[in-house]
Amino acid sequence: MEKITAPRGTKDVLPLEVDRWHMLETTARRVAQSYGFQEIRFPAFEHTELFIRGVGDTTDIVQKEMYTFEDKGGRSISLRPEGTASVVRAGIEHGVFQGALPFKAHYIAPVFRYEKPQAGRLREHHQFGIECYGAAGPEADAEVIALAHTFLTNVLPVATELPFVLHLNSIGCPTCRGAYRDKLLAYLQSKPLCHNCTERMARNPLRVLDCKEASCQSVVQDAPVTNQCLCADCQTHFASVQTYVRQLGIPFVVSDRLVRGLDYYNRTVFEFICTQIGAQGTILAGGRYDGLVEQLGGPPTPACGFGCGIERILLLQDAFGVAMRQEHTPFLCITTADTPDSPAGVAARLLTQKLRAFWYVEQDITGRSLKAQFKHADRLGAKYVMTIGSTEIETATVTIKRMADGAKLTCALDSDAIVALLLADIAPQTAPVMQDSSENANL
RNA sequence: GUGGAUGUAGCUCAGUCGGUUAGAGCAUCAGAUUGUGGUUCUGAGGGUCGGCGGUUCGAUUCCGCUCAUCCACCCCA
Numbered sequence A: 001m002e003k004i005t006a007p008r009g010t011k012d013v014l015p016l017e018v019d020r021w022h023m024l025e026t027t028a029r030r031v032a033q034s035y036g037f038q039e040i041r042f043p044a045f046e047h048t049e050l051f052i053r054g055v056g057d058t059t060d061i062v063q064k065e066m067y068t069f070e071d072k073g074g075r076s077i078s079l080r081p082e083g084t085a086s087v088v089r090a091g092i093e094h095g096v097f098q099g100a101l102p103f104k105a106h107y108i109a110p111v112f113r114y115e116k117p118q119a120g121r122l123r124e125h126h127q128f129g130i131e132c133y134g135a136a137g138p139e140a141d142a143e144v145i146a147l148a149h150t151f152l153t154n155v156l157p158v159a160t161e162l163p164f165v166l167h168l169n170s171i172g173c174p175t176c177r178g179a180y181r182d183k184l185l186a187y188l189q190s191k192p193l194c195h196n197c198t199e200r201m202a203r204n205p206l207r208v209l210d211c212k213e214a215s216c217q218s219v220v221q222d223a224p225v226t227n228q229c230l231c232a233d234c235q236t237h238f239a240s241v242q243t244y245v246r247q248l249g250i251p252f253v254v255s256d257r258l259v260r261g262l263d264y265y266n267r268t269v270f271e272f273i274c275t276q277i278g279a280q281g282t283i284l285a286g287g288r289y290d291g292l293v294e295q296l297g298g299p300p301t302p303a304c305g306f307g308c309g310i311e312r313i314l315l316l317q318d319a320f321g322v323a324m325r326q327e328h329t330p331f332l333c334i335t336t337a338d339t340p341d342s343p344a345g346v347a348a349r350l351l352t353q354k355l356r357a358f359w360y361v362e363q364d365i366t367g368r369s370l371k372a373q374f375k376h377a378d379r380l381g382a383k384y385v386m387t388i389g390s391t392e393i394e395t396a397t398v399t400i401k402r403m404a405d406g407a408k409l410t411c412a413l414d415s416d417a418i419v420a421l422l423l424a425d426i427a428p429q430t431a432p433v434m435q436d437s438s439e440n441a442n443l
Numbered sequence B: 001g002u003g004g005a006u007g008u009a010g011c012u013c014a015g016u017c018g019g020u021u022a023g024a025g026c027a028u029c030a031g032a033u034u035g036u037g038g039u040u041c042u043g044a045g046g047g048u049c050g051g052c053g054g055u056u057c058g059a060u061u062c063c064g065c066u067c068a069u070c071c072a073c074c075c076c077a
Helices: A015-034 A048-054 A060-064 A084-093 A138-155 A174-188 A195-203 A205-210 A214-221 A232-247 A310-319 A343-355 A370-380 A390-395 A415-426
Strands: A045-047 A068-070 A076-079 A103-112 A124-133 A165-170 A266-273 A282-288 A303-309 A332-335 A361-363 A384-387 A397-402 A408-412
Touching: A015 A103, A015 A124, A015 A138, A015 A310, A045 A048, A045 A084, A048 A060, A048 A076, A048 A084, A084 A103, A084 A124, A084 A303, A124 A138, A124 A310, A138 A165, A138 A232, A138 A266, A138 A282, A138 A303, A138 A310, A165 A232, A174 A205, A195 A205, A205 A214, A232 A266, A282 A310, A303 A310, A332 A343, A332 A370, A343 A361, A343 A390, A343 A415, A370 A384, A390 A397, A397 A415, A408 A415
Parallel strands: A332 A361, A332 A384
Antiparallel strands: A045 A076, A068 A076, A103 A124, A124 A303, A165 A266, A266 A282, A282 A303, A384 A397, A397 A408
């Protein structure tokens, strides 16, 4: 048979690594909720039109990276390439923007883009996203940035130096950006630019600003800068954002080259960038998008938020050797040397069933030898192993082996007695393991 | 979409200047006096040497194409 592999740019998460995902997700939800951002869920696919109007039809994401197909009803459907458009659509659809504002939501969801995979870039990746609607002031920007900072410092090792740098900029409102664009175009007109930038000039001249080509860099050095061409309102807004972020003790640098790839941004844009995970160093990025709700047919509603790439956080954790592994060790293994249909086999199964109300209990289901069952119990890290065979049935007594020191405890063959004995034996230690692994996740 | 590197067991990798049954370590499974783990010893299973085509008496080894992985550009989280 021919092997079927995972589609290009997708990743399996095996049980061994799933703990780190739980830990990230748990922390994300906890931090989001501590800032008042409730969870929202939305479909993995939408009408293609939503992304064309939301993300923007000049963007690469919409032009060449969307998974678009026609469904059996003839509709053009696209897998979501990002989360914000869907949240806005859902908000409009359910009248949320006419209700109590601000509306604050978070999500953790897979997004899909047809890209060529490389380090930190996948065709399916997961984003932790934050959305805040109905707050126009710089306090909202600062709150969103603070949330981002809190999340990152909770999932990454924070030494004297942070493993990432916050870059902050303002690209102005539609009015001052238009004026700025003209100014920039006039400046760039006569300058020598690389092939890419010549193309960029037509579509999105702002992108020329963060070209990595050395020749363009030198040209751009003297170019007019976005945040110095802002209108009065945008200037005050940006100044306040900086003040508030500084007040919160969050270090940042103003990068006047920083622009974003999605059309809907205005005023504040920011990126948390690291240098340890390859060329795709942006781990979290966002900003303000005041025009988006109206653009998609809702009431004029100011908005801001961010998206954070979970896989890139994982990569950064790897780079810093952050280990995260919950213990999944059985408390008790019940072994038997008899056949599954024998009285002992039946008793073992019933007992396992009862004791699982208290602990994680393993019982062999492969029919391997008693010795192999012990070996397996040891490998799993079981605290106790209890054997039930014909002798135990006859005497109505069981011995339970304490694996740490090999001591044998004797007990009546009765679930209540066994529970009592084991509870007494572990009393000085910590409580048994029956709890949600995602609840006690922290570094 | 463009460019570079790589592709041998579940994992990490040897190896074949083209030649009979392709190896190691780890992992898995089974035994070492028949109902008791971690060490040790012995043994076993597991690979169409990424796929297709070409050159050749003969290819896992050479050539072409293709697919996949990794990395960079582009773009973005």
